[in-house]
Amino acid sequence: MAHNDGNGKVHYVGDSRVRVREKKLLPKDYSEFPGKTEAFFPNFLLKEWMVAVVVLVGFMALVMAEEPPLGEQADPTNTGFLPVPDWYFLFLYELLKFKWASGPFVVLGTVVIPGLMAGGLVLAPWLDRGKERRPMKRPTATGIALLTLVAIVVLTWVAWDEHEKQLAAQPKGSSEDAKIVDPQNPAYEIYKNNACVNCHGQKLEGLQGPALTGIGGAYTPEQIIDIMDKGKGQMPAGMFQGNEQEKRQLAEWLADQYPPKEKESEQ
Template sequence: MAHNHDGKDKQVHFVGDSRVARRNEKMVPKDYSEFPGKTEAFFPNFLLKEWMVAVVVLVGFMALVMAHEPPLGEQADPTNTGFLPVPDWYFLFLYELLKFKWASGPFVVIGTVVVPGLLFGGLLLAPWLDRGKERRPVKRPVSTGIALLSLLAIVVLTWVAWDEHEKQLASQPKGDSEDAKIVHPEDPAYEIYKNNACVNCHGQKLEGLQGPSLRGIGDAYTTEDILKIINEGKGQMPAGMFQGTEEEKRQLAEWLANQDPPEEKESQQ
């Protein structure tokens, strides 16, 4: 025990025989009532507000997810040679990066590990690499310049990749492009087609495998012509391949007769 040196007769208690003053007051958050509306305790006041905002945002996001169907593409078909795979938009710049000679082939590790590692590693380590006190972008030319160049490279590579993909789709034959989709796929005749031997030669999507493509067949054959081919065969297709009733046979022939090319459908409309 000792007396302080501020001129007041106040006892000071030390911890054991050390010179560390003992503090008996409790560590409690400060009373911010004298600063109304300007500040508040981080826990639990501020944290509770942030948590409530996060809950509202999450509930709204989940409501949108459940209200809209996911934009799924067509069912995967390994026999569809006309399908052009493309990653999601946020990976398009990496997809385009792998097309450069210095980032593909024997140097593929540069495009798959080195460049992405530098990009995401630099972003992760930014708080430790750039420890300057200045926060204005104009006062941080190195960090700002690297960030702008990275952003510009991502935007340009994404645009180039998407533009190239659109050109590839446009250059495809009509029979293999997205424009030549099956007409009336919800028709029960499509299930009859898939459940018969027709699908083995003409493909799941009428694209043609061992036999010719049936896309646009309605432009060349009528229902009666198709019925005759089913009954009598044609070329390498023997007669009697269809296994079903006469009603199903006619239903299939009428459905195939409606498989006109996209150009014909547009002109009829």
């Protein structure tokens, strides 16, 4: 409001009925609320995008620098082929080898446990609503996360190690090399008269199970006996129906199944 005092001077006076707006129409800075909240856009989202870009660039650099490994060419006649899932599913693949997660309990290993893991990740923001963000102050959440990470790493390593051993037990070289060593041995008759032949083939070539030609060196007789007694992978325990002497004889014969070229080189 302007007021003229008669001398040609104009005085500006305030009107007490008009409130002075001192409050800024801008969102408060995050520093005013430490540990409580932050603007999702653009503060939080921008940081997430920056991390995603760094990860993506690093991933693409690895892809371009290292050629991805490829398996053998698909061959429907290769009965000894050992299929395995991608590396990020290896821990679930190994999980299904446990008795309590396979067979009649396969639903537990294929639906219940993966479902609990996926559901826990989805419900984490609602289940863990504490304001504390330091790992040492959140023992439950930190413990579950570490336990899950260790379980995934260990199961993945065990699955890959077993797969490497199975590959080592596969016949090497050409089909001429993959022959039965000492077919006149009585252990071969013991093998053919047992259920082993149904999965591993009449000539150890592998049908539903892995091939046994060239298995020598991958397992000792004691390890083969242990597999006969306890089973392994899809092979159930107690498949061998002979006595202990026949079991030992068969295990020693299988442990001597080296490809001819390998056996000659060792001698």
